[in-house]
Amino acid sequence: MAKVRTFRLPHYDAYPIQVAMFKDVKNAAFLRSQLLAANPEFDYAFLDATMILTPQHLLLATFQALHNSRTSRLKARTAHSELVFRLHPNNNIGESYRTFGISDSTTRLLAVKLSLTPDVTSESVSRHLGEVVEGESVEIGEAGEELGGWADEGKIRKVYKLNGNGNGKTGVVKNGQARDERKEMESVILGMMTVKGS
Amino acid sequence: MAPSAEATVEPIQPPPTPPTDRPLHTLPAPFTDSNLTVLAQGAEALVYKTVFLTPNTPCVVKYRPPKPYRHPTLDRRLTKARILAEARVLVRCKKEGVSVPGVLGADWDEGWLALEWVEGKTVRRVLDGWAERITALQREGKKTEEETEDEAMLGLMRRVGRVVGRLHEIGVCHGDLTTSNLMLKPPERADTSRTPDHTSDSLEGEVTLIDFGLATQSTRAMQEEERAVDLYVLERAFAATHPAAEPLFQEVLKSYGESFKGARLTLRRLEDVRLRGRKRSMLG
Numbered sequence: 001m002a003k004v005r006t007f008r009l010p011h012y013d014a015y016p017i018q019v020a021m022f023k024d025v026k027n028a029a030f031l032r033s034q035l036l037a038a039n040p041e042f043d044y045a046f047l048d049a050t051m052i053l054t055p056q057h058l059l060l061a062t063f064q065a066l067h068n069s070r071t072s073r074l075k076a077r078t079a080h081s082e083l084v085f086r087l088h089p090n091n092n093i094g095e096s097y098r099t100f101g102i103s104d105s106t107t108r109l110l111a112v113k114l115s116l117t118p119d120v121t122s123e124s125v126s127r128h129l130g131e132v133v134e135g136e137s138v139e140i141g142e143a144g145e146e147l148g149g150w151a152d153e154g155k156i157r158k159v160y161k162l163n164g165n166g167n168g169k170t171g172v173v174k175n176g177q178a179r180d181e182r183k184e185m186e187s188v189i190l191g192m193m194t195v196k197g198s
Numbered sequence: 199m200a201p202s203a204e205a206t207v208e209p210i211q212p213p214p215t216p217p218t219d220r221p222l223h224t225l226p227a228p229f230t231d232s233n234l235t236v237l238a239q240g241a242e243a244l245v246y247k248t249v250f251l252t253p254n255t256p257c258v259v260k261y262r263p264p265k266p267y268r269h270p271t272l273d274r275r276l277t278k279a280r281i282l283a284e285a286r287v288l289v290r291c292k293k294e295g296v297s298v299p300g301v302l303g304a305d306w307d308e309g310w311l312a313l314e315w316v317e318g319k320t321v322r323r324v325l326d327g328w329a330e331r332i333t334a335l336q337r338e339g340k341k342t343e344e345e346t347e348d349e350a351m352l353g354l355m356r357r358v359g360r361v362v363g364r365l366h367e368i369g370v371c372h373g374d375l376t377t378s379n380l381m382l383k384p385p386e387r388a389d390t391s392r393t394p395d396h397t398s399d400s401l402e403g404e405v406t407l408i409d410f411g412l413a414t415q416s417t418r419a420m421q422e423e424e425r426a427v428d429l430y431v432l433e434r435a436f437a438a439t440h441p442a443a444e445p446l447f448q449e450v451l452k453s454y455g456e457s458f459k460g461a462r463l464t465l466r467r468l469e470d471v472r473l474r475g476r477k478r479s480m481l482g
Contacts (some may be wrong), residue, residue, distance in 0.1 A: 009251060010232075010250060010252070010253055011246070011248075011250075012228055040461070055252065056252070059252065060302070063251060067227070067228060067305065070228070071308075073307070123245075127199055144252075184292070187292050187314065188289065188292045188293050190301060190303070191288060192287035192289060194289075194302070194304045195286055195289060198278075
């Protein structure tokens with residue numbers, strides 16, 4: 001049994017989201033092959049956990065996937081591939097999978113499953129993931145702080161083309177207190193994900 | 199006096215006010231059933247407060263309902279273009295470190311844009327409160343206190359000038375720069391247990407720009423003119439608050455002038471704009 005945390009997006013309370021985190025994953029290649037074979041049993045969004053900056057980062061992609069699925073405007077084939085697609089700033093599904101999706105060498109894994117039908121429950125996801133993922137399940141807190149815990153800021157900056165320390169220019173308006181660097185970065189990324197594909 | 203003539207003229211009755219207790223629009227997906235209350239209404243959009251992504255992330259939803267007087271195809275195109283323009287400008291500002299609300303999400307087919315919630319109060323309200331206090335102090339003849347008030351206020355004005363200067367420096371013009379579209383965001387306290395005190399008269403905090411619905415990322419040729427008009431509109435907003443607020447605006451201009459290269463040119467252009475008003479001559 002894997003440890004699964006259920007999130008509920010405001011305004012989409014009827015569709016819970018099941019999220020599980022794993023470290024020391026040994027069979028990433030197998031999981032990826034199942035995705036490539038489009039095995040319906042493996043309809044998950046398997047993500048490289050080092051590419052997720054904060055809980056909101058993951059939740060916006062999840063929201064967009066769910067929203068587009070509910071309003072029949074998916075760009076990708078399934079809601080779960082839409083989730084992976086929505087994370088990337090460019091409009092290329094393959095690239096999204098290469099950057100944010102599971103690769104053969106992934107050891108830190110995030111598995112997201114949308115409960116689009118009532119038979120997908122926290123228990124069913126937990127049981128299935130517990131069987132197929134060879135890795136150590138990590139508990140996620142209620143607010144999901146752990147979701148950004150493994151973030152590789154350098155890699156994420158590169159994908160979203162954010163230059164270091166916000167911007168190096170002088171005369172930056174800092175008329176308040178010290179800024180929360182990660183919060184600022186998150187805000188820019190959420191904005192970029194929103195205007196993507198327009 | 200002819201009383202008969204008076205009797206024939208019927209007094210003009212104002213039309214009955216429409217009932218306001220029911221919502222004027224159904225909200226777009228996914229907010230349809232969320233039962234939100236309207237915070238503000240503009241000419242094009244309705245503004246609601248709600249939460250987004252997590253139950254403790256407050257946000258503003260700006261909804262542009264379909265306009266029945268427009269052709270549906272045109273309506274969709276305009277709504278999409280306007281939502282995207284606003285979102286793009288905000289993302290640009292965020293990237294450059296200008297203090298603006300972040301974009302949390304949008305759906306231009308449904309017509310909504312979700313923005314980060316900005317705590318605090320508008321500079322408009324700060325100015326009103328300040329004007330009241332100044333008047334009271336002057337009546338009591340407490341000169342020293344009035345001076346300390348002024349120093350804190352001038353500090354705020356300098357921050358306003360800098361944030362506007364920074365905005366213009368990156369090539370963005372706000373388009374509707376009034377004191378109501380400037381927020382004073384109180385500094386976040388270390389102890390999160392205490393909620394921000396809205397009634398406090400503190401002038402501390404970060405000045406944040408809001409409502410980019412009319413903002414443009416302008417071309418070089420137009421920039422100076424649009425920047426000057428931004429400042430002119432802000433000047434008029436200051437003048438409209440209180441006569442004592444006018445000298446304050448000089449401080450805004452001073453720090454604006456020092457904030458970036460080219461600000462001086464904008465200030466010179468402002469002189470021309472003052473003479474002719476916001477609208478440009480059609481012969482120009």
